[in-house]
Amino acid sequence: MDTTTSFPKDKIKILLLENIHSAAIKQFNDQGFQVESISSSLPEEKIIEKIKDVHVLGLRSKTKVTEKILDAANRLLAIGCFCIGTDQVDLHAAEKRGIPVFNSPFCNSRSVAELIIAEIIILSRKLGDRSKEMHEKKWRKESKACHEIRGKSLGIIGYGHIGSQLSVLAEAMGMSVSYYDIARRLPLGNSKMCPDLKSLLESNNFITLHVPDTELTRGMIGEEEINTMKKGTYLLNASRGKVVQIPHLAAALRSGHLAGCAVDVYPSEPEANCDDWETELQGCPNTILTPHIGGSTEEAQEAIGLEVSDLIISFINSGASAGSVNFPEVTMPYSPSTHRILNIHNNKPGVLRDINNILSEFNVSGQVLSTRKQIGYIIADVDSKASKEIKKKISDLPNSIRTRILY
Numbered sequence: 001m002d003t004t005t006s007f008p009k010d011k012i013k014i015l016l017l018e019n020i021h022s023a024a025i026k027q028f029n030d031q032g033f034q035v036e037s038i039s040s041s042l043p044e045e046k047i048i049e050k051i052k053d054v055h056v057l058g059l060r061s062k063t064k065v066t067e068k069i070l071d072a073a074n075r076l077l078a079i080g081c082f083c084i085g086t087d088q089v090d091l092h093a094a095e096k097r098g099i100p101v102f103n104s105p106f107c108n109s110r111s112v113a114e115l116i117i118a119e120i121i122i123l124s125r126k127l128g129d130r131s132k133e134m135h136e137k138k139w140r141k142e143s144k145a146c147h148e149i150r151g152k153s154l155g156i157i158g159y160g161h162i163g164s165q166l167s168v169l170a171e172a173m174g175m176s177v178s179y180y181d182i183a184r185r186l187p188l189g190n191s192k193m194c195p196d197l198k199s200l201l202e203s204n205n206f207i208t209l210h211v212p213d214t215e216l217t218r219g220m221i222g223e224e225e226i227n228t229m230k231k232g233t234y235l236l237n238a239s240r241g242k243v244v245q246i247p248h249l250a251a252a253l254r255s256g257h258l259a260g261c262a263v264d265v266y267p268s269e270p271e272a273n274c275d276d277w278e279t280e281l282q283g284c285p286n287t288i289l290t291p292h293i294g295g296s297t298e299e300a301q302e303a304i305g306l307e308v309s310d311l312i313i314s315f316i317n318s319g320a321s322a323g324s325v326n327f328p329e330v331t332m333p334y335s336p337s338t339h340r341i342l343n344i345h346n347n348k349p350g351v352l353r354d355i356n357n358i359l360s361e362f363n364v365s366g367q368v369l370s371t372r373k374q375i376g377y378i379i380a381d382v383d384s385k386a387s388k389e390i391k392k393k394i395s396d397l398p399n400s401i402r403t404r405i406l407y
């Protein structure tokens, strides 16, 4: 739907952080929106300075969107996470303020799965260490403790979009796969579900993490879990940095209990590229360290840019909130020759009665409502001659958070 918003499109400001793909910038520009794109993340105080007149904030995994930022964001209509994870945004605080958060739940999952396959082979053949030696002019040809991955076992913690794709790829390489997940997930191929984390930890050559950052997963791999793994196990983490307790991982690599690891994510990551970043894992044997590049491929970034910008444009132009992770999901076909009222309100008893009391005085061509714990969201297509009056009456209701009108 290509409507005019009551607010001129060329006054809609989009702030994109963290080098979001040019495909998204083009889509926003094509709509006539003003776009500012910055290649790094920004600290809280800088975002607070900039956010006052911003209508859409786009970011990736680094930018923390706190309640303090949202308090300063008087005009913010939507937030786009141009990635899978949404743990960097205070979703609850955004919901309370009627701000939907959109993400791209699938587009970089293949890129992560392929990276893990590459790393399993690199670890198994100790390629990181061999390459480093060659750059230091040292020729060290040897086969000791180097193995094919065919016939080895892979344990996947978190069998969602990434974990399950990885499972298929790993089986195609001749690995046997088992997984552990808190939700009951359908085993793909010949993979097997483990009844608990302990049985997965003690029975695999390679263990890889693909869980979100939650209260349950933070710190889930610590000293006890590492000691449960067999001597010589390899650990891979491309999920979130706080899932693995780094000091215990470093100790297990240095003692030789673990045969190697590949780490893409860290408890604390820099806002921008830099030359002085430190982790205890530097210098550990057979340790691949990458700067959170699991989803960083041209294919994934372009697809994410298109998907998330589409969702945001659709929300601005038609009010459709499908694909939001913290907001009632509402879409409604557009009724021609009407004006569209969009109202976000506190989800309190009596609100719908009050809105319908107002609407009942007028000609309404379509109406749809959905609620979540804290808020409700209603779209109504109304008589174009009465739309301004209806908007005023609805936005004056005590529980209204935000009311927009689309022509």
Ligand SMILES: NC(=O)C1=CN([C@@H]2O[C@H](COP(=O)(O)OP(=O)(O)OC[C@H]3O[C@@H](n4cnc5c(N)ncnc54)[C@H](O)[C@@H]3O)[C@@H](O)[C@H]2O)C=CC1
Residues within 6 Å of the ligand: 084, 085, 105, 108, 109, 112, 157, 158, 159, 160, 161, 162, 163, 180, 181, 182, 183, 185, 210, 211, 212, 213, 214, 216, 217, 238, 239, 240, 264, 265, 292, 293, 294, 295, 296
């Ligand atoms: N390194 C990178 O660049 C990237 C990292 N990620 C990270 O990977 C995570 C996983 O991504 P997807 O597979 O797309 O997510 P998903 O939501 O499809 O799958 C996550 C799975 O983990 C399971 N899970 C949640 N808590 C668990 C627990 N305590 N124990 C066991 N299983 C648990 C869920 O039930 C679900 O099946 C994302 O949340 C994100 O943090 C995602 C993309 C790129």
Ligand SMILES: O=C(O)C(=O)COP(=O)(O)O
Residues within 6 Å of the ligand: 060, 061, 062, 082, 083, 084, 085, 086, 108, 292, 293, 294, 295, 296
């Ligand atoms: O998609 C995710 O959750 C990721 O971790 C990828 O993050 P990025 O877009 O590379 O900052």
